[in-house]
Amino acid sequence: MTLIRSLISCGIVLFVSQTNGAQITEERTSVPAHLSGYTTQSSSPEREWEKKFQDGILRENLRDNVRRMSARPHHVGSPYDKDNAEWILAKFKDWGFDAHIETFQVLFPTPKERVVELVQPTQFRARLQEPPVPGDPTSNQTAEQLPTYNAYSIDGDVTAPLVYVNYGSREDYEQLDRLGISVKGAIVIARYGENWRGTKPKVAGEHGAIGCIIYSDPKDDGFYQGDDYPKGGWRPKEGVQRGSVMDTDYPGDPLTPGVGATADAKRLPVAEAKTITKIPVLPISWGDALPLLSALAGPVAPEKWRGALPVTYHVGPGPAKVHLRVSSNWDLKPVNDVIATLRGSEALDQWVIRGNHFDAWVNGADDPLSGMSAVLEEARMLSELHKQGWNPKRTIIYCAWDGEEPGLLGSTEWVETHGEELQKHAVAYINSDSNGRGFFRASGSHDLEKLINDVAREINDPEKNIPVWQRARLSRIANAKNQEDRAEIRKRSELAIGALGDGSDYASFLDHAGISALNIGYGGENDADSYHSIYDDFNWYTHFVDTDFAYGRALAQTGGTTVMRLADADVIPFEYAGMADTIGKYVTELEKQLKEKQDEITERNLELKEGLFTAVADPRKTSVPPPHETTPPYMNFAPLKNGVEAIKRSAERYESAVAKAQADGAPVLSAQALDSLNKDLLNIQRTFLTERGLPERPWFKHQVYAPGAYTGYGAKPIAAVREYMDEKKWAEAEAQVPAVAKVLEDVAAAIDKAADDLRSVSGR
Numbered sequence: 055m056t057l058i059r060s061l062i063s064c065g066i067v068l069f070v071s072q073t074n075g076a077q078i079t080e081e082r083t084s085v086p087a088h089l090s091g092y093t094t095q096s097s098s099p100e101r102e103w104e105k106k107f108q109d110g111i112l113r114e115n116l117r118d119n120v121r122r123m124s125a126r127p128h129h130v131g132s133p134y135d136k137d138n139a140e141w142i143l144a145k146f147k148d149w150g151f152d153a154h155i156e157t158f159q160v161l162f163p164t165p166k167e168r169v170v171e172l173v174q175p176t177q178f179r180a181r182l183q184e185p186p187v188p189g190d191p192t193s194n195q196t197a198e199q200l201p202t203y204n205a206y207s208i209d210g211d212v213t214a215p216l217v218y219v220n221y222g223s224r225e226d227y228e229q230l231d232r233l234g235i236s237v238k239g240a241i242v243i244a245r246y247g248e249n250w251r252g253t254k255p256k257v258a259g260e261h262g263a264i265g266c267i268i269y270s271d272p273k274d275d276g277f278y279q280g281d282d283y284p285k286g287g288w289r290p291k292e293g294v295q296r297g298s299v300m301d302t303d304y305p306g307d308p309l310t311p312g313v314g315a316t317a318d319a320k321r322l323p324v325a326e327a328k329t330i331t332k333i334p335v336l337p338i339s340w341g342d343a344l345p346l347l348s349a350l351a352g353p354v355a356p357e358k359w360r361g362a363l364p365v366t367y368h369v370g371p372g373p374a375k376v377h378l379r380v381s382s383n384w385d386l387k388p389v390n391d392v393i394a395t396l397r398g399s400e401a402l403d404q405w406v407i408r409g410n411h412f413d414a415w416v417n418g419a420d421d422p423l424s425g426m427s428a429v430l431e432e433a434r435m436l437s438e439l440h441k442q443g444w445n446p447k448r449t450i451i452y453c454a455w456d457g458e459e460p461g462l463l464g465s466t467e468w469v470e471t472h473g474e475e476l477q478k479h480a481v482a483y484i485n486s487d488s489n490g491r492g493f494f495r496a497s498g499s500h501d502l503e504k505l506i507n508d509v510a511r512e513i514n515d516p517e518k519n520i521p522v523w524q525r526a527r528l529s530r531i532a533n534a535k536n537q538e539d540r541a542e543i544r545k546r547s548e549l550a551i552g553a554l555g556d557g558s559d560y561a562s563f564l565d566h567a568g569i570s571a572l573n574i575g576y577g578g579e580n581d582a583d584s585y586h587s588i589y590d591d592f593n594w595y596t597h598f599v600d601t602d603f604a605y606g607r608a609l610a611q612t613g614g615t616t617v618m619r620l621a622d623a624d625v626i627p628f629e630y631a632g633m634a635d636t637i638g639k640y641v642t643e644l645e646k647q648l649k650e651k652q653d654e655i656t657e658r659n660l661e662l663k664e665g666l667f668t669a670v671a672d673p674r675k676t677s678v679p680p681p682h683e684t685t686p687p688y689m690n691f692a693p694l695k696n697g698v699e700a701i702k703r704s705a706e707r708y709e710s711a712v713a714k715a716q717a718d719g720a721p722v723l724s725a726q727a728l729d730s731l732n733k734d735l736l737n738i739q740r741t742f743l744t745e746r747g748l749p750e751r752p753w754f755k756h757q758v759y760a761p762g763a764y765t766g767y768g769a770k771p772i773a774a775v776r777e778y779m780d781e782k783k784w785a786e787a788e789a790q791v792p793a794v795a796k797v798l799e800d801v802a803a804a805i806d807k808a809a810d811d812l813r814s815v816s817g818r
């Protein structure tokens with residue numbers, strides 16, 4: 055189209071808000087004169103369509119969607135997973151989307167043999183089976199249920215003394231060293247929680263263990279928290295958390311790192327896939343864990359290590375001796391992604407992408423269908439608006455991912471296959487996953503922080519009748535650690551969003567392809583947890599979680615409004631001052647981490663010299679003093695700080711270019727000028743990537759956002775530097791600083807380019 059569009063035509067127009075200073079709450083929750091990225095003129099039809107959209111979201115549909123898709127188990131490769139894919143495809147087609155299924159062939163191991171047995175001092179064979187619950191109509195679909203296991207455990211058959219390792223974190227092994235206990239040649243038993251499950255066998259293997267058992271302690275998600283299922287919603291005695299333990303070198307198919315797992319893709323031999331565990335691992339229930347833990351002797355576990363079982367927690371090793379056998383069918387299985395497109399009317403080569411996965415470990419009413427049902431309801435309502443005359447400027451792509459649970463398989467293979475075109479066209483990717491009652495939550499790339507704040511200000515909390523933004527903010531104040539944190543929340547005009555790790559399908563978009571991303575949902579008031587068990591089903595969800603789908607409706611309203619806002623904006627509403635502020639905080643955290651380590655090690659070395667550890671230890675108990683360590687040297691973070699300052703300056707230039715455009719009165723931006731400005735904006739997030747990626751994990755290209763090698767789902771901002779610091783490799787950490795700083799300078803230059811382009815077209 056060559057139509058001249060009036061970007062700034064009447065009176066007060068500001069398409070990027072400049073409210074970074076403090077204002078009072080009342081002002082911030084009131085509706086601004088225009089939307090970010092819009093003119094006053096384009097704001098009002100947008101608002102009307104969004105309102106219509108929000109009003110049209112129906113809870114009955116959400117309920118029906120969850121009921122339909124959770125009716126049978128539907129893990130990767132199962133008949134009902136395929137059935138769901140086809141049902142979702144038919145829905146999108148019905149609604150007028152241009153939709154298809156894209157299939158990949160991925161390595162997905164399913165259990166063949168599973169044994170956990172106590173062989174000494176007494177004998178006990180673990181049941182490894184979740185029993186059906188009377189009154190729960192899907193819990194008895196035993197034939198179709200995937201048995202309890204951890205996907206991507208290596209095959210193994212080991213017998214060894216048992217050691218209890220708490221959550222199995224690196225710190226827990228330091229504590230074991232102090233107790234004089236080694237796990238070399240042992241099988242460890244760790245409880246679920248605190249860290250990501252894949253960390254447990256990884257760290258155990260690094261310390262010489264030959265097998266790993268993970269159990270669900272009732273203190274974390276069972277009867278200690280509340281009544282267990284079916285009386286309440288908490289994990290029952292025999293409930294087991296399945297889950298992937300795929301290592302974090304790269305997500306997606308282990309056999310095709312970096313490329314799409316298409317039928318003819320070149321594949322690694324299974325033995326060369328880096329992301330399969332080094333030692334065998336199986337998950338068990340607390341019912342199965344109790345006899346094992348009861349049979350342990352050795353020192354009593356440190357107080358923080360004790361769970362809620364009615365035994366004295368001992369660490370071992372032995373006399374409990376355990377036999378662990380795991381083997382899998384190492385087959386290729388199809389994953390079927392459903393991709394549905396609603397073509398834009400003007401900027402059709404700019405894509406706004408929205409997604410959620412639909413595969414589950416078993417019936418998966420909560421994980422993932424509570425989110426997937428909302429995404430479908432959004433798509434239905436968008437198509438409804440489309441019929442009524444709403445035409446999004448940009449192209450909208452709805453994605454229903456398969457194979458998320460084993461390792462983000464469907465989304466990763468899709469992004470790897472379409473990487474080049476995505477980098478050219480993708481505006482942003484908006485993800486959701488499980489959804490529940492409670493508070494609005496968002497994480498993502500910080501160029502979208504303001505946008506998601508704006509949207510959350512307009513969504514109503516269904517149970518409190520206040521904006522979800524306001525409720526989230528007040529809950530953060532209520533839960534803040536100290537006065538400083540409370541002051542920070544009150545001062546900031548936007549609610550800070552968290553950084554993304556790799557807990558769901560956004561990972562490849564942001565970390566590998568440099569596409570701005572958000573993950574959104576509601577939660578925090580679920581008096582229930584049956585994560586990755588057969589009890590996460592329709593009956594359980596509708597009794598104990600979002601029973602009337604009020605928060606499912608809020609999620610659909612939030613997700614769909616975000617999509618519309620991005621799809622219709624004149625100028626894509628990215629914001630960079632807040633982004634610079636957040637990256638600045640990450641750099642401060644690095645400095646703080648170094649200082650704390652220096653203080654901690656200096657103090658400990660002094661205590662060693664004083665003979666403190668030997669003097670205070672109970673001579674009747676084993677206690678090993680910690681090793682002497684070299685105090686970390688000072689590091690030069692100045693290049694990073696300069697990079698952050700450069701981004702801050704560029705962000706200001708961009709905002710003032712916006713302000714100037716406003717002050718100039720009524721300049722006219724051609725469609726072409728708008729298009730080129732928006733393309734500049736898309737390029738900014740891509741600039742965070744480097745070709746060589748993170749030093750030890752080259753698949754991860756983004757230099758600010760990445761999951762940690764030992765945190766899995768959790769994020770480790772500026773991982774190139776931080777991960778070496780975590781490993782106390784100070785010189786290696788410092789060596790990474792210049793390259794990351796260069797990326798920050800490049801990002802600043804990319805923002806400058808957008809500012810310059812805007813000045814040149816509007817400054818006449």
Ligand SMILES: [Zn+2]
Nearest residue numbers: 421422487488
């Ligand atoms: Zn999920």
